[in-house]
Amino acid sequence: MKKTVTAIAFALLSPTLALADGAPREDWGRAGILSSANKAELPPITLSSGMPLAEAPWVLTSGTYYEFEIEGDGSAELALEGSEFFRAIWIDEIVVNDLEIRPLGLNSIEFDDAGTMEIGFVAIKPGAYFLRIPGSSGETQRIEIIIE
Template sequence: MKRALIYAAATCVALTGTHAWADNDDDDNGFGLAGLLSAKNKEDLPPVILSAGMPLSDAPWTLESGTYYEFEIQGDGSQELALIGSEFFRAIWVDEIVVEGLEIRPLGLDSIEFDEAGEMEIGFIAIKPGSYYLKVPGSTGDTQRLEITIQ
């Protein structure tokens, strides 16, 4: 066994010119992030606007399961407004929520509320196919509801 380890180490040194166990200070191996979190798998969505009497979005969202998305929620402070959509939040994996440079990595969400003007950005991976929504609670108008389909 000992001879096999010595032989393997000597072979690595002979083939690479360095010790296989030596630390490499250059951590960039050129591969980048893999899979779901890679830059090639990321899409930006249009912002959701929270403003009294204004539509949340211009059009419904159609998302692809397994794709990483980012979107901003912009509240103008015209009224205390919230967004609910627990079914949607359970159909995605929330990577992070960024508020004024602070990154929050929650285990889950149920709703979001703006008491004053501000912005937040949410990064997530769409997981479970289906039809979902985000809406202003208590509202009945179509403009206060964002239809979301995950394919």
């Protein structure tokens, strides 16, 4: 009984995090999942009339912090929607013209003119998702996203 209580207390009070395989994540540091050791860059998405959104699907790992840029070239008023994807992640911040936005949620984004937006998020809920240009039906007008 004493060993069980000690093991439970150690597990609750331990400052380290662990991966699914049980390996400790001491390298994350004090920032935890927001530390640079847990951060990955995704390829940018380019919003341009008639051009594909991405070359390949994104395969993400739950619990990892990701950043990506969306670049609109101003060739048309274009948006991206993907409410299920946006509900499966925690958005840390959206940066537009050096202005940082920290939303509670997101349904879609739209570019009326040329510009760049950066989104930082933590993948949370495993599953298959997408981002797409609203009203489009072509495969090149969407990006498939898998969170493992």
